[in-house]
Amino acid sequence: LSGGMFVHVRNMLDSMPTSDIALLLHSSPPKSRTVIWQLIDSSIQGEVLEELSEDVRNPILRSMTPEKVAEAAGNLDDDDFAEVLRGMPDTIYRKVLKSMDKRDRKRAERVLSYEEDTAGALMNTDTITVRPDVTVDVILRYLRLKGALPEATDYLYVVDKDEKFIGEVSLAALLTSQPVSLISEVMETDFEVIPATMEETEVASLFERYDWISAPVIDENGLLLGRITIDDIVDVIRENAAHSMLSMAGLDDEADTFAPIVKSTQRRSLWLGVNLFTALLAAFVSSLFESTLDELAFLAVLNTIVPSMGGVAGSQTLTLVIRGMAVGHVTQANQRWLMGKELAIGFYNGLIWAVLIAGVVALWKQDLMLGAVIAFAMMMNLIAAGLSGVFIPLMLKRMNIDPALAGSVILTTVTDIVGIFTFLGTATWLLI
């Protein structure tokens, strides 16, 4: 790119699908992004914008004039339009709204009236609605006049004269029915609808469960507002998965692998700060036993083993429970059963590794009692790890805190403290 081959690159970009251009922008260091952006044809800039994550999009938006942003965003679908608007920093956002034409501004206000992460914010209004009292043949002729259908259309929606949603008719049904049939005869009425206020994760699990391609969105009075399509759901599923994984490492979910260094440093340092605090807490617990450590320096050598094993065992349980909650397998009804199960696993795993570590330590230092001490601490800590792995995410969820974000730091604090306390405590009691 540096070699001045701009024309060549521009031609390449013109022939690429927008999703490939977005991928290219994501894989490029920040500096190259602005250069590439300027080479993209302005007619497709809106679509590319929509596919970018906030981190990549915002610097680009900042480099554009509000008029250009308004123009690029105006060509988007409702839900994508809303996503781009929501992603903008406030100052840009106001300027962009001002430079929009009246129709687009009205549309912007409507799509933004639904809260982020709800069905309303995810929907498009490009539905095709039909009345129940016309024949299939009339619809077929209407569609031929219309000439094209919105993307991912598998159903037309049937509404009464008040725009109330009363049923749906699939393209397949239109194609396979006799032309003289009435829509009311071929429509499906055992539909499921999505209220505009439903959370997007719930919408996604409905799509997954029923293998939908699109689904109608209604308001509280049963009036048809729009529809949600599977491509948006795929994005929701992917984002949620990324969210769980990244937030377990204390990372922002739109975190960009190629974000500027200062920004990345800031983001990650919060988590490191929390961890430093808990590490100091663990060090403080150790310091309670300083005289023991002074007398028996080898305890210091072994002091990291029990907390580390507890951390791993606890993380395993925590990960399973967080995932079980996300896919809906962990419910009120089976919490106690699960707690009992993890207690038992903690006990058995504790037993296995307690015996093993006791053997290793007894051989290493020719000291049976030291082996017994570390075995006891291992046992206690693995049981504590299993119980905390279930209890902590359930408790956090009840407190409306995201277990993926806060769970692992609280868990390792518990296993560190229990591990150090039982190991050094028992050692002080039995060995000194």
Place this chain on the structure above:
Amino acid sequence: LSGGMFVHVRNMLDSMPTSDIALLLHSSPPKSRTVIWQLIDSSIQGEVLEELSEDVRNPILRSMTPEKVAEAAGNLDDDDFAEVLRGMPDTIYRKVLKSMDKRDRKRAERVLSYEEDTAGALMNTDTITVRPDVTVDVILRYLRLKGALPEATDYLYVVDKDEKFIGEVSLAALLTSQPVSLISEVMETDFEVIPATMEETEVASLFERYDWISAPVIDENGLLLGRITIDDIVDVIRENAAHSMLSMAGLDDEADTFAPIVKSTQRRSLWLGVNLFTALLAAFVSSLFESTLDELAFLAVLNTIVPSMGGVAGSQTLTLVIRGMAVGHVTQANQRWLMGKELAIGFYNGLIWAVLIAGVVALWKQDLMLGAVIAFAMMMNLIAAGLSGVFIPLMLKRMNIDPALAGSVILTTVTDIVGIFTFLGTATWLLI
């Protein structure tokens, strides 16, 4: 369920969608599952089977006679059929094949001829094919005779007389074209096709990139074999996401929250064993400095802080890189740039936390030199963490080892050893 309300439950199950029944089975402890299973109407048992994960499915299959399994599985779509067969333990599998009728056995052999996790194993053969030289009207009449379309049909596939795939025509095009048009006039020929040998993750990223609902699968000669639908892709995406998250905690990806205790204990203990080994390695590094620890017991108190911070910082980088590789943002071309960036972040974060920990320690023990020692170790370890976080997953990938599985254990071993070595080593050099 224990109160003998079997009839009531059976009626409830009859009115539930199969996906809800699968969810119920996943949320139930193993014992209740067999009871619930027997209450499910045998006509839908096949569909429920397909929605279960292997862990839940296999015990159920073991409790059924091979004839029953053959019957239940025979009603499934090709790809679901293949998945159930592949999931079976070998002994059951052979018995089931024997008790199938000839047609089903042949079908089983064909779907199983494609490797697991490829497009071939994911596809269905329920395509509707048409010839290019007929009119839209002929197709419309043919579809009306046929009466129903396979699920998630958005395109009919156009093949020549040798079954070679030459184009596709959307239902929307059929509905909006003039009945007298020829299929060859309304079909799309700038299609993308999926070779049967393509990896399923690659198929999934194509679906995501182009917002497909279904796509044709062809063999090496361009002959149409079948099609893949979005619902199967949603499963692939969800499974891959779960796989990354679970394997970072050393868990099997079909791991069942409610698996029997003995099985869960076995599974998790492998990872705990690996961790015990690395913890002993870290302890061994500490033991090299035993005389230092003997002289200055407070070093033992602080010995966990630097490794812990390195572990957290390294995990953040590792998680970002693993995710970046999964979504295709990290490539050969930008590896060196990324390495440089993480080096810089390690440096800046190292600086921040080195200064902070030096202050805390200097105040705690009134010892400036001790503060300087821990600050230096912190700095070194955070830089090592950033570099390892990029280098380890890239190296593992080149060696064809799953970075999500092995990455975090190797990383923490590196940060533990570097952390302990620099801290105790510098302390020995400067303080003793």
